[in-house]
Amino acid sequence: MDEQYNEGLPDGQGQSAGNPRRDFLKKSTLLTAVALTPGVAVKAAENHVDEHVAAVFEKLPVDIEINGVKHNVLVEPRVTLLDLLREQLNLTGTKKGCDYGQCGACTVHVDGHRVNSCLTLAVMVDGKKVTTIEGLAKGDELHPMQEAFIKHDGFQCGYCTPGQIMSAVACVREGHAGSEMEIREYMSGNICRCGAYPNIVNAIMEVKAGGQQV
Amino acid sequence: MKQQELLNIPPFTEGINRVDGKLKVTGAAKYAAEFNLPNMAWAVLVPSTITKGTISTIDTKAAERAPGVLKVITYLNAPKLPGYDSGKDPSKPPTGGGPLRLFVDNTVKFNGHPIAMVVADSFERATYAASLVKATYNKESFQTDASKVLDKADTPKGPRFADYKRGNPEEWQNAPVKVEEEYIIPIEVHNPMELSAIVAHWTADDKVTVYDKTQGVKSTQNAIAQAFKLPPDNVQVITKFVGGAFGNALRTWPHETATVMAAQMIKRPVKLVLTREMQFNSVGFRPYTWQKIRIGATADGKFTGLIHEARAQTSSFEEFTEGTVNMARFMYACPNVGTIYKITPVDTNTPTWMRGPGEATGAFALESAIDELAYKLNLDPIELRIRNHADTDPENGKPFSTKYLKEAYEMGADKIGWKNRPSKPGTLTEDGWLIGYGMGSGVFGAGRGRATVKATMQSDGILLLQTAVTDIGVGTGTAMTQIAADAFGIPSSKIKFELGDSSLPPSPTQGGSMITSTVGGAVHDACLALKEKFQQLIGNGGSDKPDYAKVLKDKGLQQLDVTITSSGSSEMRDFSSYSYSVHFVQVKVHPKTGVTRINKVVSVADSGHIVSPKTARSQVVGGAIGGIGMALMEEAVIDHRFGRYVNADLAGYHVPVHADIPQIDALFVNKPDYKVNPMGAKGMGEIALIGMSAAVANAIYNATGKRFRELPITPDKVMI
Numbered sequence: 001m002d003e004q005y006n007e008g009l010p011d012g013q014g015q016s017a018g019n020p021r022r023d024f025l026k027k028s029t030l031l032t033a034v035a036l037t038p039g040v041a042v043k044a045a046e047n048h049v050d051e052h053v054a055a056v057f058e059k060l061p062v063d064i065e066i067n068g069v070k071h072n073v074l075v076e077p078r079v080t081l082l083d084l085l086r087e088q089l090n091l092t093g094t095k096k097g098c099d100y101g102q103c104g105a106c107t108v109h110v111d112g113h114r115v116n117s118c119l120t121l122a123v124m125v126d127g128k129k130v131t132t133i134e135g136l137a138k139g140d141e142l143h144p145m146q147e148a149f150i151k152h153d154g155f156q157c158g159y160c161t162p163g164q165i166m167s168a169v170a171c172v173r174e175g176h177a178g179s180e181m182e183i184r185e186y187m188s189g190n191i192c193r194c195g196a197y198p199n200i201v202n203a204i205m206e207v208k209a210g211g212q213q214v
Numbered sequence: 215m216k217q218q219e220l221l222n223i224p225p226f227t228e229g230i231n232r233v234d235g236k237l238k239v240t241g242a243a244k245y246a247a248e249f250n251l252p253n254m255a256w257a258v259l260v261p262s263t264i265t266k267g268t269i270s271t272i273d274t275k276a277a278e279r280a281p282g283v284l285k286v287i288t289y290l291n292a293p294k295l296p297g298y299d300s301g302k303d304p305s306k307p308p309t310g311g312g313p314l315r316l317f318v319d320n321t322v323k324f325n326g327h328p329i330a331m332v333v334a335d336s337f338e339r340a341t342y343a344a345s346l347v348k349a350t351y352n353k354e355s356f357q358t359d360a361s362k363v364l365d366k367a368d369t370p371k372g373p374r375f376a377d378y379k380r381g382n383p384e385e386w387q388n389a390p391v392k393v394e395e396e397y398i399i400p401i402e403v404h405n406p407m408e409l410s411a412i413v414a415h416w417t418a419d420d421k422v423t424v425y426d427k428t429q430g431v432k433s434t435q436n437a438i439a440q441a442f443k444l445p446p447d448n449v450q451v452i453t454k455f456v457g458g459a460f461g462n463a464l465r466t467w468p469h470e471t472a473t474v475m476a477a478q479m480i481k482r483p484v485k486l487v488l489t490r491e492m493q494f495n496s497v498g499f500r501p502y503t504w505q506k507i508r509i510g511a512t513a514d515g516k517f518t519g520l521i522h523e524a525r526a527q528t529s530s531f532e533e534f535t536e537g538t539v540n541m542a543r544f545m546y547a548c549p550n551v552g553t554i555y556k557i558t559p560v561d562t563n564t565p566t567w568m569r570g571p572g573e574a575t576g577a578f579a580l581e582s583a584i585d586e587l588a589y590k591l592n593l594d595p596i597e598l599r600i601r602n603h604a605d606t607d608p609e610n611g612k613p614f615s616t617k618y619l620k621e622a623y624e625m626g627a628d629k630i631g632w633k634n635r636p637s638k639p640g641t642l643t644e645d646g647w648l649i650g651y652g653m654g655s656g657v658f659g660a661g662r663g664r665a666t667v668k669a670t671m672q673s674d675g676i677l678l679l680q681t682a683v684t685d686i687g688v689g690t691g692t693a694m695t696q697i698a699a700d701a702f703g704i705p706s707s708k709i710k711f712e713l714g715d716s717s718l719p720p721s722p723t724q725g726g727s728m729i730t731s732t733v734g735g736a737v738h739d740a741c742l743a744l745k746e747k748f749q750q751l752i753g754n755g756g757s758d759k760p761d762y763a764k765v766l767k768d769k770g771l772q773q774l775d776v777t778i779t780s781s782g783s784s785e786m787r788d789f790s791s792y793s794y795s796v797h798f799v800q801v802k803v804h805p806k807t808g809v810t811r812i813n814k815v816v817s818v819a820d821s822g823h824i825v826s827p828k829t830a831r832s833q834v835v836g837g838a839i840g841g842i843g844m845a846l847m848e849e850a851v852i853d854h855r856f857g858r859y860v861n862a863d864l865a866g867y868h869v870p871v872h873a874d875i876p877q878i879d880a881l882f883v884n885k886p887d888y889k890v891n892p893m894g895a896k897g898m899g900e901i902a903l904i905g906m907s908a909a910v911a912n913a914i915y916n917a918t919g920k921r922f923r924e925l926p927i928t929p930d931k932v933m934i
Contacts, residue, residue, distance in 0.1 A: 092245075142240070153828050153831070188872045195838070199835070201877075
């Protein structure tokens with residue numbers, strides 16, 4: 001039970017922590033909080049003891065299913081879904097391009113909808129299903145959109161590609177791939193600086209025209 | 215199938231798929247920041263809040279006490295790097311000044327100059343602690359507006375930048391028809407999608423491995439070895455994938471050296487990823503450049519004199535130079551030509567080469583001015599160019615190795631429907647929009663450098679090729695595989711090309727449209743040498759296309775390999791070699807809102823034999839889109855009262871998105887130039903962008919009758 005929370009912790013800090021949040025609540029009842037004299041509290045704050053205390057109890061348990069695998073992680077509320085994927089779970093297929101929701105490189109599916117994972121806090125996806133680029137193929141069998149991107153050369157450097165593909169799949173599923181113009185409109189949240197746009201649009205048109213299940 | 219026809223899917227070009235395509239579409243391709251090492255720490259930089267001055271106090275106490283913080287590095291506690299004392303820094307540009315170095319003293323040279331680095335056990339903790347670092351400064355007055363100090367511009371040192379004169383350039387003034395106009399481009403930022411990043415890992419006291427975003431693993435290896443006074447072999451630079459760079463990873467920037475230093479200090483691997491905002495002031499940009507073109511022609515359109523003058527920004531501490539005015543010297547046959555190139559220092563970081571580099575800046579001015587001249591002469595702009603076509607290089611008198619520029623004009627004109635272009639501007643309308651056609655040409659030197667390639671036939675019949683080049687996204691691995699398949703005579707599926715590691719045989723930095731020629735030439739030569747070695751092994755009478763795995767087995771060999779270093783032939787010196795591009799654009803401009811939409815684009819490349827058609831097409835399309843961004847939207851804006859960028863993100867700094875870009879036709883003359891290399895291939899990365907912004911500006915003039923000489927051509931400028 002305890003080990004499952006270790007995944008998201010740097011330095012293996014979770015080894016003996018159990019559920020620190022619950023422990024903290026157990027140990028620091030309202031009474032003991034009141035018993036702290038203001039002087040002590042101020043001194044603690046000055047020495048940044050408060051931050052060290054906060055560091056322990058401010059992590060929240062989050063249950064996420066990512067690409068069909070259940071993860072129980074402890075994360076600080078300020079951790080984005082993107083950084084959880086890349087820095088803690090080593091799922092680096094999802095890319096950081098701006099961290100402000102302006103480029104789309106971090107696009108993933110949450111319960112089937114495309115979202116910018118850099119604008120999504122990890123705690124917001126508690127209990128939800130996340131699909132990243134790593135979860136799109138069925139084993140060695142690529143998703144039709146992945147095949148189409150290769151065929152139409154829908155990329156150069158490949159950095160925006162996972163976001164483009166996740167967005168493209170959602171674009172078709174949403175019913176927003178009815179024409180070239182519509183695709184261009186609904187894919188405009190995904191920037192490609194190498195300029196693979198026409199090839200990406202062609203790939204999406206082919207998948208849409210092929211009528212495969214996406 | 216029928217549905218596909220309805221959707222009007224254009225046929226894609228032939229050629230093999232990208233060899234690393236599967237890795238890229240599955241998320242398995244690993245970029246610099248994606249090497250997460252055991253016990254790794256995260257670094258975050260603290261930027262200065264002033265533009266120029268000195269740090270008077272810097273308080274790091276709160277940051278040091280914050281949870282998880284391992285180190286806060288400032289000029290007060292940073293170790294002095296041994297290589298910073300003396301010696302040539304290979305990362306510095308070829309002219310004067312010196313590169314920026316972090317944490318060596320208390321000076322602040324530009325807004326966002328890093329004053330501290332916080333290293334912690336998580337990214338979030340490092341980011342938070344970085345916000346706790348507080349500094350006070352002695353502010354000094356500064357100037358970030360290059361347009362205000364153009365009169366202080368000076369000629370850079372070195373013969374390449376001296377004023378150039380052929381005949382009497384002032385002859386333009388005596389011509390019956392002339393153009394004298396000024397052109398301005400703003401600061402533009404590369405903004406590749408991948409943020410600059412590095413992971414540094416000291417594997418021993420005197421050995422370091424870095425996973426870095428760089429366009430040259432060998433040059434970064436040398437720069438780090440130099441800074442830390444290590445033998446180059448003790449520094450390993452790994453760059454398996456680069457998420458675009460466009461020039462911003464041509465140099466080894468100070469944040470890279472600083473991260474290596476941090477990893478040494480805390481004895482743990484350290485990762486640093488620059489923020490998008492820091493892309494604007496940490497890794498170069500295309501400099502603000504003012505240009506003036508003076509050109510005269512006879513009544514029948516023969517150029518009589520041409521002067522191209524440019525003044526560009528550099529930093530206060532380092533000279534940055536590029537070939538802004540070079541094209542004017544050799545692109546057209548004109549007896550009287552002058553070029554003047556000067557740089558002026560301002561309080562920003564140093565600019566660097568951005569795709570097309572100076573030639574793209576220069577072509578905007580020159581190709582716009584020639585368009586202006588064509589209207590004054592009442593001549594078709596293509597006809598004017600053909601009348602001044604240079605049959606031999608007017609700069610040095612040498613013949614061209616190959617030049618099919620006239621064919622390129624014709625191919626592009628046919629494809630875009632140039633005959634529909636109204637000769638009188640502002641006369642063609644469609645559904646309330648003004649329609650216009652424009653063209654512009656580009657040129658870039660086609661050379662071949664030196665590279666070493668190891669070719670190994672393995673026991674499994676796979677041909678392994680290895681060299682320390684990088685692939686910034688252009689498809690180097692794919693092109694090299696194609697070249698090897700042709701040279702060795704085996705299917706591309708039997709070839710593996712390994713790159714992106716400084717411990718492999720040396721290759722140059724990827725830039726300047728040189729890699730297909732340079733590394734491709736070496737791949738070709740290595741394949742032929744290995745084939746020869748096999749023939750000797752087999753002896754006379756053996757098959758020309760043997761079963762290589764079987765030969766190795768029969769001879770009791772595990773593998774057979776050769777390592778070949780090769781470079782261009784001396785014959786090249788007798789010729790001038792260039793790649794050419796011609797871009798055609800059809801725009802529609804809304805007269806009330808000033809909105810410009812790109813309707814059609816045709817880009818034609820005369821870049822020798824096309825070795826990898828699929829990736830080549832993508833490269834030309836991508837360059838055209840970069841040129842559209844340059845023409846219509848890209849501008850990094852500094853509030854000169856504070857010296858700070860006000861649009862340092864991708865919401866404020868506009869680049870083209872899907873909705874801006876139509877289908878683009880990329881055409882190739884596809885005639886080999888065997889003088890440059892045995893494949894007959896010439897570079898195309900730069901020409902894909904050079905000349906495009908002029909084509910767009912010229913099309914907008916054709917649509918509206920309004921001439922725009924300052925980029926970007928945004929709706930507010932057009933509607934007035």
